Amino acid sequence: MTLLRHRDRIEGDLVIEVAFTDVSLELGDAAPDDVRSAALAGVAAETGAVPVLMHQVHGRVVHHVADPGTDGTATCDAMITSRAGVALLARAADCVPVLLADPAGGWIAAVHAGRPGLAAGVVPGAVARLREQGARPSVAWVGPHVCGSCYEVPQDLQDEVAAIVPEARSTTSWGTPALDLGAGVRAQLAAAGITDVRVVDACTREDVSWPSYRRDGARATRFAGVIWSHP
Template sequence: MWDFLKRPDDGPARGIGIGFTDRDGGVTLAPGSLSFGALDGGPETRAENLRRVRADAGLDRVVTLHQVHSATVHVVDEDFLAGWREDAQPEGDALVAGPGLRRTAIAVRAADCVPVLLADPAVRVIGAAHAGRAGVLGGIVAATVAAMRDLGARELTAWVGPHIHGDCYEVPAEMAEAAAALVPQTRGTTRWGTPAIDLTAGVAAQLRAAAVPVAYIGPCTLTTSSLHSHRRDGAAAGRQLGLVWLD
């Protein structure tokens, strides 16, 4: 369930729970038993997978969005929680929350896209962003950081979860050039020598530009068998969760 990171207990993560799920330990059918995708066996299966994650992490609720590859950020407060429904989630690609959130994680789903978790433990402000190609180019990382600073965050740290790495993310040359024109650091080449988009470098550059250090970068989803990957598994691919919560 937590092959790659759960509750780092050192340095910048004091008082913050952080986790990236893998594809083991749930009830979804192949290609992975723990998944949170829209087509993973129906609502009962997804609910049981989520129940297992909540129980293991000691959470009452995990809040997510209907992700649409946007730069839309939602603030999770009492009003947001009062209107949030599992079966009618708001559209957007990032969630941020202040110190009042208890036993509730904010989370994003990803397979090959980049899940970015952020926290300022001193003021207890947290954030989670879903940064695929469109999100990186559209500014979701900067928008999430700005929303967290509006809540009082000053000393942020980021944890970048498992995602497809640049040496595996082959795209047409025109797409690679268009991405590099907007975010130069995304220019990449696959291991086999074709044009690629390097989301790892793009996200890291955007975090550096916002003065946010990165404490962790997860492995490549395409080449790691214990992770879901849309590029590898196609339409059958499941989704991991990246979760952050206040202890």
């Protein structure tokens, strides 16, 4: 039984693959170490790559993974690498996991974009960091996340975020102020010149096959967007 869903791949100097972990894998920081280690072992077995996690803090720091054997778990919300055989993971349970690729050069990135990260610009920050390395990212995957009809926020918080990312302003299905994180991320990708954007059309709050903090509170697990490359 596969543990990865919505798989995709593109070919260039390296084959770049992406997928999203099954809900049977518990990858959250709150998971017992042995449970999380087993989940990572499952990812490694399915991808043939060394999985690398972030300690995600809702910021905009981008970490360059040069050697997964020594890097450990960096405190950041985006990772980039050009190394084949490394799987970068962005975990979520309503936030937006964003995966980026430069098919020609083999560079990849995984980004965790929640509300603070969207406002801070973690996605365009990751694109910029890739370009600083000489990469030319041209493809992005936007994973499952809470939709704009479900992510209710106070009016002042909506105004605060929409002042920075106007496309994120939304209204819930019951008529209250909301944010559409996915729309905000897609707008940022477009502004950064990324036109090939592949979206997994699923709302984590509505679809019980995905973890959701909004739906399940502290009981919510975490899934991950995964991107890796190989010859």
